[in-house]
Amino acid sequence: MLLKKSSNFGEKNDVCYLNGKVKFQGVALNVYSYVVDGVLIDTGAQSLRKHFETFIEQADFDQVMITHFHEDHTGCAAYIEKTKKLPIYIDEKTIDYCAQRADYPFYRQLFWGRRKPFHAQVMPETFTSRNATWDVIDTPGHAYDHKAFLNRQTGQLFTGDLYVNEKTRVILEEESVPTIIQSLERVLTYDFHEVFCNHKGFVEDGRIALERKLNNLLALQQDVLTLQQQGNPATEIRSKLFPRKYPITRFSGGEWDSIHIVTSIMKGL
Structure with a gap:
């Protein structure tokens, strides 16, 4: 199986980044790692280790x-x-998981490699870097341990996978749209000026983009609930709202699917 791997390095407003990319059979995925003010935010994928390890070695x-x-x-x-x-910091809930051999589906191992065990410390509620104080914002929904990081001095917000796209079409089976909505509402209470996403990169007009994502999810939630009240089952709602079939759904064996958007809304309220 031939994977095409690449990366590009750049800098935006004193934030250095590496964007690693993997392509296979029509499915293209990418992930960013950032360095700012002596802080490395996320470490990249094991499958792209030659790219990310070089970035890590050169970064300060x-x-x-x-x-x-x-x-x-x-x-x-x-x-x-x-x-x-x-020191490596992550949410306390997943410290033990990360210290063990990773266990996730084969297609994810194909794209991202097998993550090796590592030992992390408990993520604080705030932390300091060389010239700034940061807020650690609880933003679950995509993952139950998900955090966003806000540099109070610069107003730069690092959102992990909270944003990704303005319009949500597929999600992981364990994701929750109602919880993502709550996380977006929470993060929008903070004062920030720039948004850096770990899959989209620098997001133009970041606050407005997050507000649009929130509004899109609220509208989608209402559409699902309305169709549910009319007696439509989850599969029929999915067909009405998401008629297109996405390659990642087939490739992931359904772990990524529009149906999970529908069911998470139906179960979440």
């Missing part, structure tokens, strides 16, 4: 903050633990 940082436990964000954490001996 003294602590690692991880938005959530998924393998595309934690894949090179073990390398950092081994080579740099720097």
Whole structure:
């Protein structure tokens, strides 16, 4: 099986980044790692280790903050633990999981590699970098341990996988749209000026983009509930609202699917 791997390095408003990309059979995925003011935010994927390890070796940082436990964000954490001996922080709920051998479906291992065990410390509610104080914002929904990081001095918000796209078409089976809505509402109470997403990169007009995503999800939630009240089952609602079939649904064996949007809304309220 031939995967096409690539990456590109850049800098935006004093934030350095590496964007790693994997393509296979019409499915293209990517993930960002950021370095700002001595903080590395997420470590990239094990499958792209040659790219991310080079970025890590060249970067100037003294602590690692991880938005959530998924393998595309934690894949090179073990390398950092081994080579740099720097503190790595993640939500307390997934410290034990990350210290063990990773277990997730084959297609995810194909794209992102097998994440090696690493040892992390408990994520604080706030932390300091070289020149700034940061808020750690609880933003579950995509993952139950998900965090966003806000630099109070610069107003730069690092949203992990909270944003990704303005319009949500498929989600993981364990995701919850109602919980994502709550997380978006929570993060929008903070004062921020720029948004950096771990899959989209720098988001133009970031606050407005997050507000649009929130409004889209609220409208989608209402559509699902209205159709449910009319007696439509989840599969019929999915067909009405999401008639298109996405490659990732087939490739993931249904772990990513529009049906999970519908069922999470039906179960969440």
